[in-house]
Amino acid sequence: MIPSLPDVLILPIVRAALAEDLGRAGDVTAAACIPEAARMRAVFAARKPGVLAGIDCARLAVLEMDPKASIDLRMRDGDAFEAGAVLAEVEAEARAFLSAERTALNLLGRLCGIATLTRDYVQAVAGTGARIADTRKTTPGLRALEKHAVRCGGGINHRFGLDGAILIKDNHIAVCGGVEAAVRAARAHVGHLMKVEVEVDGLEQLNVALGMVAAGEGPDVVMLDNFDLARLAEAVRRTRDGGHRLVLEASGGVNLSTVRAIAETGVDVISVGALTHSASVLDIGLDAV
Structure with missing residues (x-):
C-alpha cells in the first residue's frame, strides 16, 4: 500500500482550487437550482482502467464544502482498477457537493493519469533491474501531488526540489x-x-x-x-x-x-x-x- 500524503499538504492545494472555481460569488448555478436542504448521493467512477492516485484530494474537496459529508473510499491510492470501478461513494449536501465536483475530478483525473502512465513505464522495464524516476517537470504548485502519483504507479522520485x-x-x-x-x-x-x-x-x-x-x-x-x-x-x-x-x-x-x-x-x-x-x-x- 502506498502511504497517503498528510492532509496538511493537500489542503492548501484543494482550498486554492476551490477558491479559484468559486470565484467572487460562489456557485450561482447550485444556489439558483438546488433547494437549500437537498442532499445527494453519488459515486466517483472510472470510465477507463488505470491506477488510483489523488483520492484524498476528492475527499478533502467534498469535506471543505460540507464538513458533515459521508465518504466511503472503496479504493486507496496505488490500487489498479478497471473501467466502471467505483472509487468512492459520497452522501452530502447537494449544493456543496456539486460545488466541489469539478475540483475533485480535476485533481483526481490528473493524478490518476500520472499514476497510470508511470505504471505503463514500470511494466515496460520489468525484469531488467532498472527503476523509473520522475523529474522536476511538474505543474507549478502540484509537485507534491504529482510526485506522489508517480509513487502510486510504481515509480520513484528524483530530487523533490533544488535543495534536495x-x-x-x-x-x-x-x-x-x-x-x-x-x-x-x-x-x-x-x-x-x-x-x-x-x-x-x-x-x-x-x-x-x-x-x-x-x-x-x-x-x-x-x-x-x-x-x-x-x-x-x-x-x-x-x-x-x-x-x-x-x-x-x-x-x-x-x-x-x-x-x-x-x-x-x-x-x-x-x-x-x-x-x-x-x-x-x-x-x-x-x-x-
Whole structure:
C-alpha cells in the first residue's frame, strides 16, 4: 500500500482550487437550482482502467464544502482498477457537493493519469533491474501531488526540489570550466549527507567522472544525457568493469517505445519527464445514485 500524503499538504492545494472555481460569488448555478436542504448521493467512477492516485484530494474537496459529508473510499491510492470501478461513494449536501465536483475530478483525473502512465513505464522495464524516476517537470504548485502519483504507479522520485541534492548539469559545467572543477566545488560546499550527481554528454566526460570516483572524490550518480543505446551500454561496461560504486541514470529520448531497450543496457535509473508533463488526464466521472 502506498502511504497517503498528510492532509496538511493537500489542503492548501484543494482550498486554492476551490477558491479559484468559486470565484467572487460562489456557485450561482447550485444556489439558483438546488433547494437549500437537498442532499445527494453519488459515486466517483472510472470510465477507463488505470491506477488510483489523488483520492484524498476528492475527499478533502467534498469535506471543505460540507464538513458533515459521508465518504466511503472503496479504493486507496496505488490500487489498479478497471473501467466502471467505483472509487468512492459520497452522501452530502447537494449544493456543496456539486460545488466541489469539478475540483475533485480535476485533481483526481490528473493524478490518476500520472499514476497510470508511470505504471505503463514500470511494466515496460520489468525484469531488467532498472527503476523509473520522475523529474522536476511538474505543474507549478502540484509537485507534491504529482510526485506522489508517480509513487502510486510504481515509480520513484528524483530530487523533490533544488535543495534536495546537487545536480550538476551542462550549464553548470560550462560556467565552472569542466566536470572535474564542478564536482570538486560541489563536494567542498556540502556535507556528507548531500548526494552529488553530474550530467555528462559523452564518454569522455564519463571517464573524467570515473577517474574522480576512483580517487575517492567523485559524484554519487552520473546522468547519461541523450546517450544512444551503444554509448549507454559502453558507459555501463566501463563503470562496472572498473568496479566503481556509481549509480548510472539514463535521461533524454525516453518514451514507451524506447524505454525497454534503454533499461536493457544495464543502467540503474531511467528518468522520464513525460510522467508528469505529458500524462493524459484519466477519465473519472461523478454519477448520482
